[in-house]
Structures are given as structure tokens and as C-alpha cells.
Amino acid sequence: MSKLRIGLLYGGRSVEHEVSITSATSILEALDSKRYDITLIGVDQEGRWHSGPGDRDPGRLLEGAAATAITERAGEDSSTEVLLPAAPVGDTLVPADSSAALSAAELDVIFPIIHGRGGEDGALQGLLELAGVAYVGSGVLSSAMQMDKDVAKRLLAAAGLPVVPWLTFKGHDLLPERIPDTAARGIAELGAPLYVKPANSGSSVGIHRVENRDDLVEAIRDSSRYDSKVLLEQSVDAREIEVAVLGNDSPQASLPGEIRPRSAFYDYEAKYQDDATELIVPAEISQEQSDQVRELAVRAFRTLDGAGLARVDFLLARDGGALYINELNSLPGFTSVSMYPRLWEATGLPYSELLDRLIELALERHEQREALVTKYEGSGGSEG
């Protein structure tokens, strides 16, 4: 049996660039080299794609690419700037400079592990669809829905799933002179304290917890720098429970885990710089609560049309035990110590088998899409 050709796509322009490199490094180490031929595709901070063989390390490939760009010593380094043609032409990657040494590469599956905007918001998935290549994870619409906190909450709420009461503001409500008014409306309708979030962000960038109107005005100003849509949400004094979902048509939920940040909330530093953030796997909650979060996680995944994987994050109120779906992450952190793979590990699926499964699911979904009728074939009766 010939090996599957996997493109491991990582890096990207978001604040989560470094996390993505760490995820890619773990994935590269765990992918079975007897089954897969791996091509690294690193996206630099400027958004350029660089490719090189999978025997290099993902961080060095991008460093090498940067050094090549600075010294213009192309050829000495084994990475090449590449493009992914937005057409199903057979070659998945072509050299950006047609005189480059690297020839075009054909890939069977792309494993994108680029977090945040441009990576998990549907944009990249659209390019991969146009290229006609199988890829790990949710499609265009689902990725976009999972990324947009306003759209996600509307759809979850419409499906009868529990979300924290919220309001969304955009357009003239976010004009500098109108923000004090917007803040007053927010407090009047939702009370305080409140969370303020850009609709599309990630890694807690632009997110604030505020107690009063003056701080709310400042928080809305800041959040609106990151997105043209801003959410205000009631703040719930809650434990943070996370569930990993895996599958396409029959998604399964892992055991739940809990994150216990040391800081006031799980902000950017707590996530990526503070090793003291505790991950408790499995979460110490009752069997009944565990069953409930797992069921809600699968329903949320289905509601947002997820494919492959997602991490579903919950807030579990300390007082009264109410559960709320906080958000879905379509391409969660994937280092070997990240919550998503750890939850599967605890549920009986080791890291490298989880990767095999994700690749199978990508191929399965691709085949299903390829089999769809894309042009009118008549009403079935013979003509004449």
C-alpha cells in the first residue's frame, strides 16, 4: 500500500502563530512515518507559505524561510515559497517562483493547524475546497459559524441549547460618540458584571470583564478595534469545562476536562505563558453532569455542522450548577499536552491514533463531497 501524502499546514498571521508551530511539532512527531509521507507547509507572519520535507522541524522551517528571505540565498535552504492553486489541477502546491528547484507537490490530505482568523474562520477552508483537496476539520460554513461568537450563539440558542444571555452591537452603536449610550443599554439589559468580546477573535484578545459603566465604555472601545461586531455577555461565576468532539456524521464526545486558570479569567497569558494553568482530566464533576455536557457538546457540534473535530467549552455555574455553552473551537490547540488530545487520551484514544482518525474523517468527508451531483442531470426520464 502506498503512503498517504499529508501536508501539515501551520503558523499563520494570528497571535496564535507560535502555538500553531508547537502543535505542528507534536503532530509531526506523532504521525506514523510508515503510513504517511509528510510535507511541512509553514505560513509566516506575513502570510507567505513555505514548504519543505517533513524531516525538518516546523519551527526551523519557518526560521530558515525568514533567513532565506533576508539574505536571498534561495537554494541553500531546503524550504521553498509555495502557492496553493485555487483550482483542482492535480498539483496541490506549486513553487511561487517558477524557476525554483522544488517541483510541484501532490497531496492527499491537508492537516491545517492554524488557529484564529484566517485559519479556522472558513477562509482557509474555502481555499482548500477550491483546490479540491481533502482536509482535516470543519468546512467553510461551519468554521465561520464556530468562529463568530454572535452567529454561533444565535444558532445554539435557536436549537434550544443553553448560552449565557448576550447582546451584539455593530455599526453606528460602535461609533465613538455612541459607545457611552451603547454601554448604558448593555448595563440596563444585562446588568453587571459583564464580559465584552469581539465577535471574531480567539485567545482572549480584546476580551474584558467589567464591573461598571465607565469600564464598559473603555472595554467596548478596545473590543471594537478587533472586530466590527462586539458582544456583551453576562458574567457567570463558573468552572470551565471542556469536551472534545470527534467525527463527521456520528460525532462522539470525550470525557470532560476542567481548566483552572490561576488568573481572574482564562486570558492570553494564562493560556500560553502561564504554566501554572491546571488542566484536570477528567473533570471532577458528577456522572450526571458529565453525561449532560457530553450530550450538549455533540448537539452543539451538530447544530453548527461540525466535521472532524471541535472542542466545546462550557461554563458550569458555581451557584446552582447551570451549564452554558461558551464557545466551539474548530481547530483547538493540538500540542501533546493540549486539552483536546488529552481528553481523547483519557477516553482511550492515544494521540497518534487520534491523528489517524482525523485523517480518515477528512478523506471520508472529501469522498462524500466529491460524490455530490454538481450539475443538472435532468429529471431522470429519458428524452426523445
Ligand SMILES: Nc1ncnc2c1ncn2[C@@H]1O[C@H](COP(=O)(O)OP(=O)(O)OP(=O)(O)O)[C@@H](O)[C@H]1O
Ligand atoms: N460569560 C462569561 N462568564 C464568565 N467567564 C467568561 C464568560 N465569557 C468568557 N469568560 C472567560 O473568558 C475566557 C475567554 O473567553 P472566550 O472563551 O469566549 O474567548 P476566546 O478568546 O475566544 O477564547 P479561545 O481562545 O478559547 O477561543 C473564558 O475562557 C472564561 O475564562
Ligand SMILES: [Mg+2]
Ligand atoms: Mg475560549
